[in-house]
Amino acid sequence: MMGQRASLMRADGVRVDIDGRTIVDGVRLSVAAGEMAGLIGPNGAGKTTLLRVLAGVQPAAHGDVRVGDAPLLALRARERARRLAYVPQDTTLDFDFTAHDVVLMGRHPHVGRFEPLRPADYEVARTMLAEAGATRLAGQLVTTLSGGERQLVHLAKALAHEPDVLLLDEPVAALDLRHQLQVLGLLRRQATRGLAVVAVLHDLEHAARFCDRLFLLDGGRLVAAGTPREVLTEKTLADVYGVRAVVDDDVATGALRVTALDVMSGPQADARPDRA
Numbered sequence: 283m284m285g286q287r288a289s290l291m292r293a294d295g296v297r298v299d300i301d302g303r304t305i306v307d308g309v310r311l312s313v314a315a316g317e318m319a320g321l322i323g324p325n326g327a328g329k330t331t332l333l334r335v336l337a338g339v340q341p342a343a344h345g346d347v348r349v350g351d352a353p354l355l356a357l358r359a360r361e362r363a364r365r366l367a368y369v370p371q372d373t374t375l376d377f378d379f380t381a382h383d384v385v386l387m388g389r390h391p392h393v394g395r396f397e398p399l400r401p402a403d404y405e406v407a408r409t410m411l412a413e414a415g416a417t418r419l420a421g422q423l424v425t426t427l428s429g430g431e432r433q434l435v436h437l438a439k440a441l442a443h444e445p446d447v448l449l450l451d452e453p454v455a456a457l458d459l460r461h462q463l464q465v466l467g468l469l470r471r472q473a474t475r476g477l478a479v480v481a482v483l484h485d486l487e488h489a490a491r492f493c494d495r496l497f498l499l500d501g502g503r504l505v506a507a508g509t510p511r512e513v514l515t516e517k518t519l520a521d522v523y524g525v526r527a528v529v530d531d532d533v534a535t536g537a538l539r540v541t542a543l544d545v546m547s548g549p550q551a552d553a554r555p556d557r558a
């Protein structure tokens with residue numbers, strides 16, 4: 283049962299202040315092995331900032347983040363990299379590495395400091411490039427890849443870490459329709475194999491279809507958490523996104539369908555103080 287699975291990523295009371303402004307406020311969440319969680323919310327809600335805290339690259343003013351039972355910040359860098367992989371939104375690299383080299387970097391936390399990579403590491407890199415649908419890019423310099431191709435290569439690198447927790451910031455934002463489905467399906471399968479996956483997603487239908495659990499942020503606060511059916515209600519879409527929408531079942535996918543009808547005027551819309 284979902285509730286009995288070990289929590290692999292947990293955050294409690296996380297607050298982030300930047301330039302005197304509270305960007306993330308008192309967030310508490312937990313993601314178990316086998317779960318794919320979607321972090322959703324309007325622009326500027328704090329999703330990227332929260333994900334960066336979960337990845338250990340953004341300091342929090344308050345709060346506790348744990349990977350398994352271990353406090354994230356107490357883990358040494360190599361141990362953290364073995365347990366957790368993070369793919370930021372911007373994956374631009376300035377170095378002339380091939381895609382294959384970049385994916386191989388994901389194996390470094392698994393080899394000794396002065397030891398060479400083993401044949402098995404090359405095999406993992408090859409497998410992950412294939413899983414990400416990016417085999418054809420292996421020999422290409424990453425500086426010459428398109429935005430979507432780069433996203434696939436960085437996903438493959440993150441998978442090559444063979445982490446317990448996979449954190450992704452808008453992993454399908456630059457991808458075409460086919461690659462979106464391929465990557466979301468791949469993430470879903472990774473979760474099913476026992477990872478905890480946390481992905482920032484803007485497409486609510488993707489979130490509903492591929493995620494077990496959604497965390498909805500608004501103005502830095504977690505305003506709803508639960509299954510897609512619990513979180514994606516017409517009332518919530520009006521309150522949080524300021525959009526009049528119809529939520530029903532998509533007979534083709536079996537998941538929720540979210541049809542945005544129009545932008546609401548009034549207190550839910552741009553006049554909200556936290557949208558100023």
Ligand SMILES: Nc1ncnc2c1ncn2[C@@H]1O[C@H](COP(=O)(O)OP(=O)(O)OP(=O)(O)O)[C@@H](O)[C@H]1O
Binds near residue numbers: 325
């Ligand atoms: N380094 C920074 N300096 C100042 N403000 C920042 C900084 N990082 C984030 N913010 C602010 O914090 C808020 C949340 O930003 P964040 O990128 O976490 O939002 P988001 O939910 O990921 O948004 P989006 O959906 O647009 O990507 C925004 O108002 C942003 O301007």
